[in-house]
Amino acid sequence: MHISAFGALSSSPADLDACFRLHQAATAVDRPAEPAPVRPAYVARLTRAPAPGRRYLDWLARSATTGDLTGLASLMLLGDQPSDLAAIDVTVHPRYRRQGIGSALLAELAGAASGRCSLLIEGLTEGSPGQAWAAAHGFAVAQRTVVLTIDMTSVDRTRWCVSAPSGYRLAHWTGSAPDDLLKSYAAARNAIAEAPHGKLSFTEPEWTPLRVRAAEAAARSRSCELWVIAAVHEESAQVVGLTYLEVDQHSPELAVQQDTAVLRAHRGHGIGAWMKAANLQLLAARRPQVRQVRTSNAADNEHMLRVNRQVGLVVQMATENRQASVSDLAIRLGRLGRPRLAEDGGQELLRLGLDPGQVPRPAEGLGVQLVHVLGAGRPGGEPA
Numbered sequence: 212m213h214i215s216a217f218g219a220l221s222s223s224p225a226d227l228d229a230c231f232r233l234h235q236a237a238t239a240v241d242r243p244a245e246p247a248p249v250r251p252a253y254v255a256r257l258t259r260a261p262a263p264g265r266r267y268l269d270w271l272a273r274s275a276t277t278g279d280l281t282g283l284a285s286l287m288l289l290g291d292q293p294s295d296l297a298a299i300d301v302t303v304h305p306r307y308r309r310q311g312i313g314s315a316l317l318a319e320l321a322g323a324a325s326g327r328c329s330l331l332i333e334g335l336t337e338g339s340p341g342q343a344w345a346a347a348h349g350f351a352v353a354q355r356t357v358v359l360t361i362d363m364t365s366v367d368r369t370r371w372c373v374s375a376p377s378g379y380r381l382a383h384w385t386g387s388a389p390d391d392l393l394k395s396y397a398a399a400r401n402a403i404a405e406a407p408h409g410k411l412s413f414t415e416p417e418w419t420p421l422r423v424r425a426a427e428a429a430a431r432s433r434s435c436e437l438w439v440i441a442a443v444h445e446e447s448a449q450v451v452g453l454t455y456l457e458v459d460q461h462s463p464e465l466a467v468q469q470d471t472a473v474l475r476a477h478r479g480h481g482i483g484a485w486m487k488a489a490n491l492q493l494l495a496a497r498r499p500q501v502r503q504v505r506t507s508n509a510a511d512n513e514h515m516l517r518v519n520r521q522v523g524l525v526v527q528m529a530t531e532n533r534q535a536s537v538s539d540l541a542i543r544l545g546r547l548g549r550p551r552l553a554e555d556g557g558q559e560l561l562r563l564g565l566d567p568g569q570v571p572r573p574a575e576g577l578g579v580q581l582v583h584v585l586g587a588g589r590p591g592g593e594p595a
């Protein structure tokens with residue numbers, strides 16, 4: 212086995228092809244109900260600019276004998292504090308599983324994340340190889356989640372006729388927040404931090420007008436359209452709630468529901484359902500090519516789930532987010548037995564620094580890129 216850091220932006224078309232074929236083969240086995248991946252959309256995700264404050268480090272695993280691509284791993288680092296989010300995504304080609312490749316890639320990820328407290332894996336489905344692998348490496352369940360979808364071709368659109376709470380108006384934009392709402396919009400985005408977060412130990416950086424503008428620019432640069440609805444309190448002219456959808460122009464049939472939040476003082480008036488219903492109405496009218504809206508929720512976020520059901524989202528599956536301490540992982544991976552990595556005669560063990568008790572060394576090179584849409588690409592998606 213040969214593991215190397217990978218920079219998607221500077222990689223050859225042949226490498227990108229190999230990554231796509233691996234992703235295709237894994238999707239067919241792991242998520243057979245999903246539409247088959249499309250190369251331009253996958254490559255665009257792999258090579259797009261990260262959202263502000265995020266860095267992606269990637270690795271490829273190849274067979275030392277055939278040179279075939281056997282695994283892909285990505286580490287997403289948000290911010291630079293030890294408690295900031297560090298999320299991972301590892302995919303091993305179905306033909307090469309249970310040979311220790313996923314574990315070897317995890318050793319690279321843990322080494323590169325050695326300044327962080329914990330690593331997060333999102334969206335693991337019950338009974339999946341990913342769940343078993345994560346459990347085997349000591350990742351504990353930190354939060355139970357559910358994936359919900361709306362079939363836009365058959366949903367009962369009368370669900371979107373939600374009456375307006377008095378004293379509020381809606382503002383809508385795609386792309387950039389209007390200047391006069393920017394400050395209060397940024398402040399309202401911080402309300403997402405109050406969503407239930409189970410045992411997750413990560414902190415979310417504060418939303419500021421600067422961060423909002425940077426996020427908007429990053430979305431534009433990765434051809435991602437933002438559909439934002441804000442609830443404005445008429446008396447104060449301040450944004451008090453928001454919801455937004457993302458439509459990746461390389462996958463125009465899918466919209467991903469991201470954050471929805473209402474400031475505490477304005478909860479209980481039906482603002483959440485009103486905003487979400489209005490956004491779906493607008494999307495259906497202006498982007499009829501969108502066939503599915505998808506989102507993920509904490510399983511114990513009763514209010515959000517009630518709103519989601521009200522506007523037509525249907526629970527598709529239960530998932531979970533797991534986390535492990537980076538230092539525990541380093542100890543555990545340092546104890547991995549040599550025979551599991553014997554494909555190339557154990558030479559790779561030395562390169563990986565997998566001697567007992569030894570902390571895996573950080574990767575030498577830094578790759579970058581990708582984005583995770585509910586288990587189909589990059590780790591660390593924005594909370595829904």
Ligand SMILES: CC(C)(COP(=O)(O)OP(=O)(O)OC[C@H]1O[C@@H](n2cnc3c(N)ncnc32)[C@H](O)[C@@H]1OP(=O)(O)O)[C@@H](O)C(=O)NCCC(=O)NCCS
Nearest residue numbers: 300301302303308309310311312313314340341343344347
């Ligand atoms: C999860 C995944 C990366 C594991 O890769 P892998 O190279 O097969 O894993 P390893 O060989 O390193 O497995 C290490 C241990 O994890 C456990 N494990 C891995 N896959 C398992 C499975 N399907 N069932 C039960 N246990 C499993 C075992 O304890 C295994 O050790 P063993 O083979 O000696 O019993 C791979 O199945 C995959 O790509 N799945 C789809 C993507 C995904 O879910 N990624 C994980 C989230 S980041």
